[in-house]
Amino acid sequence: MSVSGRHILVTGAARGLGAVVARHLAEAGANLTLADILEDEGRAVAADLGADFQRVDLRDPASVETLGNGLKAPLHGLFNNGAIATGIGGIGFEDVDIATWDRVMEVNVRGTWLMTRAAAPALRASGSGRIVNVASDTALWGAPNLLSYVASKGAIISMTRSLARELGPDGIGVTAIAPGILTTESTEYVPKPRHDLYELGRAVPGPQPPEDVAGTIQFLLSEAALTLTGQVLPVNRGFTFT
Numbered sequence: 001m002s003v004s005g006r007h008i009l010v011t012g013a014a015r016g017l018g019a020v021v022a023r024h025l026a027e028a029g030a031n032l033t034l035a036d037i038l039e040d041e042g043r044a045v046a047a048d049l050g051a052d053f054q055r056v057d058l059r060d061p062a063s064v065e066t067l068g069n070g071l072k073a074p075l076h077g078l079f080n081n082g083a084i085a086t087g088i089g090g091i092g093f094e095d096v097d098i099a100t101w102d103r104v105m106e107v108n109v110r111g112t113w114l115m116t117r118a119a120a121p122a123l124r125a126s127g128s129g130r131i132v133n134v135a136s137d138t139a140l141w142g143a144p145n146l147l148s149y150v151a152s153k154g155a156i157i158s159m160t161r162s163l164a165r166e167l168g169p170d171g172i173g174v175t176a177i178a179p180g181i182l183t184t185e186s187t188e189y190v191p192k193p194r195h196d197l198y199e200l201g202r203a204v205p206g207p208q209p210p211e212d213v214a215g216t217i218q219f220l221l222s223e224a225a226l227t228l229t230g231q232v233l234p235v236n237r238g239f240t241f242t
Helices: 016-027 039-049 061-070 098-126 147-170 192-201 211-220 223-228
Strands: 007-011 031-036 052-055 077-080 130-134 173-177
Touching: 007 016, 007 098, 016 031, 016 039, 016 211, 031 039, 039 052, 052 061, 061 098, 077 098, 098 130, 098 147, 130 147, 130 211, 130 223, 147 173, 173 211, 173 223, 211 223
Parallel strands: 007 031, 007 077, 031 052, 077 130, 130 173
Antiparallel strands: none
16 A cells, blocks of 8 residues: 555645545655645645645636646646535525535536546556545435535546546546535534434444545555455444445
């Protein structure tokens, strides 16, 4: 599961899961390019880890294309972590406004596709490219009152399977992780009853910090993970099973 010397791009790297995974990969010897729309925070993380940083707006195709054109090849891994999760839940499907729905789909779904497309040439150049997409176990159990997010993460799961078949002939493996609620900045707004549901419902009860899934992501970005291409791993301490 070594990633030592592998060039890996991490999106959504300014904070939360992205920042934790970036630190874990750096400590494992990976060479990192970090990307986020939060430029000041992202540059601070990159400076701390000795990594490159590029600002990217996943809603803007030109911004994503510019990042892709500037990538140093070869690229061995892409962690598609950039997404919107904050402030979009807690309402029924009939009350979701169209602007919010479109924004979530633009970032979470279209942004993941655009980033994969932009990074594909550099990934092909490595001969052992790996892509890890971030889905969510909400798409596995059908969390209520969170429809735009659940739908976007369900699309990520389907996209992962299709991309695995398209990119497989190039030696590129594509997988997805489906965590539950992680204890990060983006989940501070989640009501306590939903946190309790997860903490009490996990096979291993309790909260789940982002550090808990970093090792799995490292493995999926390694050369050893190719046989798992197309799979979705519910890294949620047994809240859901597949």
